[in-house]
Each structure stands twice: as C-alpha cells, then as structure tokens.
C-alpha cells in the first residue's frame with residue numbers, strides 16, 4: 209500500500225485535480241475514487257489519509273458520507289479534509305470530521321459546476337478558468353505542504369446552520385431537477401454519459417441516453433458530453449460547459465490513481 213491515501217469524489221474534475229496536486233507534493237499516494245464504493249477501505253497502514261470532495265448544496269455529494277464510514281484507519285493516522293466550492297464551503301468538512309475526526313482541513317474555491325443554477329464563472333472571487341485553476345493549484349500546494357508537515361488545527365470545522373438545512377433538502381430537490389435532464393439530436397451516441405454516471409442512472413437506449421430516477425446532480429454527464437447534447441431544463445442551453453482542464457473523463461472513471 210502507498211504511504212498516503214486520498215479518498216476523492218469529483219463530478220467535474222476540480223477535486224480530482226486538487227487531490228493530484230496534493231499527492232504530487234506528498235509523493236507515494238493512492239487516490240481512491242469515491243464515485244462508487246471505494247476500492248480500498250483498509251487504510252490502517254497509511255501514514256496520512258485525506259478526503260477531498262466538493263460542496264453540493266451546502267453539504268456532500270451522493271454517498272460520500274456512507275463511503276467515508278467504511279474506511280478504517282489506525283489511531284495515529286494523520287487525517288485531513290479538503291472541500292472544493294465556488295461560493296461557500298458548507299457543512300461537508302464538519303460532517304466528515306464527525307465521522308473520522310480531522311486533524312487538518314481547508315477549503316479551495318474553484319469554478320462552479322452547478323450550471324442549471326449559476327454560470328460557472330460565478331465563484332467568489334470571479335476569475336477566468338485559467339485564473340481559477342492557477343489559484344486552486346497555489347492553494348492546493350500550500351495545503352499539501354502543511355499536510356506533509358502534519359500540521360494540526362485546533363477545534364473542528366465550522367458548520368453554518370442554513371447550509372445544513374440546504375444539504376438536508378438537496379437529495380429530494382436533486383431528484384426533481386433530474387426530471388429535466390434531456391438529450392437532443394446533437395447526441396453522437398458515444399455512451400460516455402452512461403459510463404461516467406456515478407449513480408448508474410443513465411442507460412443508452414436506441415443510441416440515446418435515458419435518465420433514471422437516481423440522479424445525484426453531479427452533472428458529469430452534461431459537463432463532459434463532447435457534443436453538448438445534454439441539458440437540464442432550458443437554462444443550460446445558453447450556458448458554457450465546464451470541466452477541470454486537467455481532468456479528462458477517463459481519469460474520473462478510474463478506481464485508484466497512483467502518484468509517485
């Protein structure tokens with residue numbers, strides 16, 4: 209097993225990019241993806257274990273909380289959490305810390321992937337894709353150096369009660385929004401959306417995606433569609449697509465990524 213393990217959920221690649229940038233500083237790291245049940249849950253021999261994930265509606269995406277509960281660590285394992293968000297970090301770090309007691313945590317803002325709600329440039333502060341990426345890389349490097357030095361923070365991550373309410377309402381809301389997912393005649397029947405969906409919620413029927421009722425709202429299908437054929441209601445027709453410039457779709461689908 210590698211010296212360090214980073215558990216990562218990523219819908220449009222920002223978190224995977226952050227995890228890779230942290231791993232490059234730490235060296236000898238396995239990034240275990242949490243888009244499905246994690247391939248490695250026994251982390252007792254790891255020196256450092258991290259959790260990198262986005263803020264979704266003030267909380268955490270999909271099954272992340274359940275997956276974190278399956279990870280076993282030693283009593284001396286150094287534990288860290290990093291949340292990626294566009295405007296506010298939400299309650300995700302607190303939720304993770306309630307499960308694994310984090311030693312260190314931080315937030316890194318990046319472009320917004322929730323394009324049915326906001327254009328992706330609506331992040332705080334507003335930056336171009338290049339600018340946001342540069343900033344994210346700088347912040348990930350700073351965090352990684354602190355993680356390498358096993359910096360410990362006092363107390364626990366904060367949680368704003370309105371974000372907790374938002375997170376509670378999200379699963380039902382996301383299912384409702386998912387009823388608006390459609391594909392149009394630009395579809396090239398490549399099947400990428402079906403392969404990418406972390407919830408197994410897309411099936412290709414007669415060359416076109418059909419969307420089920422288990423959508424978790426990550427929008428990987430929409431953001432990575434090479435033909436821009438997937439939309440969520442009328443609003444996304446006019447909005448630019450975004451996925452992290454350093455995260456190609458095949459990488460997002462891997463179970464474990466090793467960084468030397």
Ligand SMILES: Cc1cc2nc3c(=O)[nH]c(=O)nc-3n(C[C@H](O)[C@H](O)[C@H](O)COP(=O)(O)O)c2cc1C
Nearest residue numbers: 218219220221222223262265266294295296320321
């Ligand atoms: C369904 C959904 C909900 C989101 N909710 C929030 C939010 O409540 N607050 C926020 O600041 N960003 C929110 N975002 C933006 C993401 O947290 C941000 O773009 C993050 O960098 C995405 O990481 P990823 O590319 O690894 O999926 C949301 C994105 C999605 C897709």
